[in-house]
Amino acid sequence: MQRSTNRVDTGTGHVVVIGGGIAGLAAAHRLLATGLRVTLLEATDRLGGKLMTGDIAGTQVDLGAESMLARRPEAVDLARAVGLGDRLQPPATATAAVWTRGELRPMPKGHVMGVPGDPAALGGVLSPEGLARIAQERDLTPTAVGDDVAVGAYVADRLGREVVDRLVEPLLGGVYAGDAYRLSMRAAVPQLFEVAREGGSLLDGVQRIQQQAAARRQTGPVFQGxxxxxxxxxxxxxDAVRAGGGEILTATPVLGLTRTTDGWDIRIDTRVITAAGVVLATPAWSASTLLAAESPAASVDLAGVEYASMALVTLAFRRSDVAATGALDGRSGFLVPPVDGRTIKASTFSTHKWQWVADAAPDLFVLRTSVGRYGEEDHLHREDTELVDVSLRDLAEATGLAAKPVDTEVTRWIGGLPQYPVGHLTRVARIRDEVAKLPALRVCGAVYDGVGIPACIASAHRAADEIAADLAGEIIATPTLVQGTRSEAGQ
Known part of the structure; x- marks a missing residue:
């Protein structure tokens, strides 16, 4: 017996956003500001995607992304627009270390994603042989890069593998959980790619990047929490979307997407919602499934996007126990090069890094470790207790910390970070070209223009603006700026 399907005809000027992560939410917020009506559909029972808070020893902390780049305006501007401007807070310290060659060593300064401009800053992190290899760089012939090149391959060719293995890998791994020898330089570190295309010395190119950055130096913090x-x-x-008249439905997976003469049919369980436009703000695999019938070429490219998974282990200690051991100094945390063979890839000392964490839990010391890189899925199948134990062992070896935690929380992000291998931007261009052939449908999210929060929001704004332009003749409401207040946001 077939189930009947209820058709919810929403009329003109209506856009459905599929996906309730920060990209989907930002797209909905932007669309409402143009006067379009919006319904956002999220498959799970929670909004926010990889942005999530949780409880550790009675204190609310981030269990996903914990900061956003402030030198790009999109994320900070959105936070202010929805009433969180007075709660923006830069890190209390940005003094990080790298745990390598058996010691915690200060993170060298004057680099671009681990690529140095001055080898003198790398003493202790690199071996004498590694430093000698860098000194040869200006005598090398230019390295051809073509349309794209792997970051690790190019930097190793110019400066030697030690620079990649002990600096570039841990820094890129912290952003992408990826493999520097696979990651696209054009996509992941575009300023270095431009230097590489110019030819000549990489060291001189990094120095030029730093000089240009200093010339346009912005005041204010690099990152914000x-x-x-x-x-x-x-x-x-x-809350700002709801206040602006938008509808948000959670626990509502989309089962099908069909083009019609008037727009789109979006099937959810026994209902079909009609819309003039659609924004797909989902992971690549989900977008691939939904586009299989309407854009087979885009679907195939989306299906080829690989993801890395990771786990965050959050630990709370009595601050008196940590102080008694003298194990931790004022650093914000440390990174771990894969070549050193440790399980954890980084640790953030949240109580040092964020004043709000220190103020909220004055008797606790909160830190977290991350486990898992591209191709290292085995760690994620361990029990929570195993991940806690291995984190504690690595922390003890790195810092001497011997205290036992009073509370722990393990958060797994399965398929959390899309990978940007060589040729990724060409793939993205093909996807967008194919999707643009469909009327009033666009894609956005971490797959396309960067995995950071500002980049995701920028891709959402691009998608929303293009949809609004497509539907300009159908807008039936007066454009309004969708604002939020602290009370609206439940804060």
Missing amino acids: IDGGIGTLPEAVA
Whole structure:
């Protein structure tokens, strides 16, 4: 017996956003500002995607992304627009270390994603042989890069593998959980790619990048957090969307997407929602499935996007126990090169890094470790207790910390970070070209223009603006700026 399907005809000027991560929420917020009506559909029972807060020993902390780049305006501007401007907070310290060659060593300064401009800053991190290899760089012939090149391959060719293995890998791994020898330089570190295309010395090119950055030096912090956690941003945006007349439905997976003469049919369980436009703000595999019938070429390219998974292990200690051991100094944390063979790839000392964490839990010391890189899925199948134990062992070896935690929380991000291998931007261009052939449908999210929060929001704004332009003749409401307040955001 067939189930009947209820058709919800929403008329003109209506856009459905599929996906309730920060990109989908930002797209909905932007669309409402143009006067379009919006419905956002999220398959799970929670908004925010990889932005999430949780409880550790009675204190709210971030269990996903914890900061956002402030030198790009999109994320900070959105936070202010939804009423969180007075809660923006830069890190209390940005003094990090790298755990390599058996010691915690200060993170060298004057680099671009681990690529140095001055080898003198790398003493202790690199061996004498590694430093000697860098000194040869200006005598090398230019390295051809073509349309794209792997970051690790290019830097190793110019400066030697030690620079990649002990600096570039841990820094890129912290952003992409990826393999530097696979990651696209054009996509992941575009300023270095431009230097590489010019030819000549990489060291001189890095120095030029630093000089240009100094010439346009912005005041204010490089990164920002939010008092209460970056994970509070999605709900604040969601509240602003609701206040602007948008509808948000969670636990509502989309089962099908069909083009019609008037727009789109979006099938959810026994209902079909009609819309003039659609924004797909989902992971690549989901977008691939939904586009299989309407854009087979885009679907195939999306299906080829690989992801890395990771786990965050959050640990709370009595601050008196940590102080008694003298194990931790004022650093914000440390990175771990894969070549050193450790399980954890980084640790963030949240109590040092974020004043709001220190103020919220004055008797606790909160830190977290991350486990898992591209191709290292085995670690994620361990029990929570195993991940806690291995984190504690690595922390003890790195810092001497011997205290036992009073509370722990393990958060797994399966398929959390899309990978950007060589040729990724060409793939993205093909996807967008194919999707653009469809009327009033666009894609956005971490797959396309960067995995950071500002990049995701920028891709959402691009998608929303293009949809609004497509539907300009159908807008039936007066454009309004969708604002939020602290009370609207439940803060």
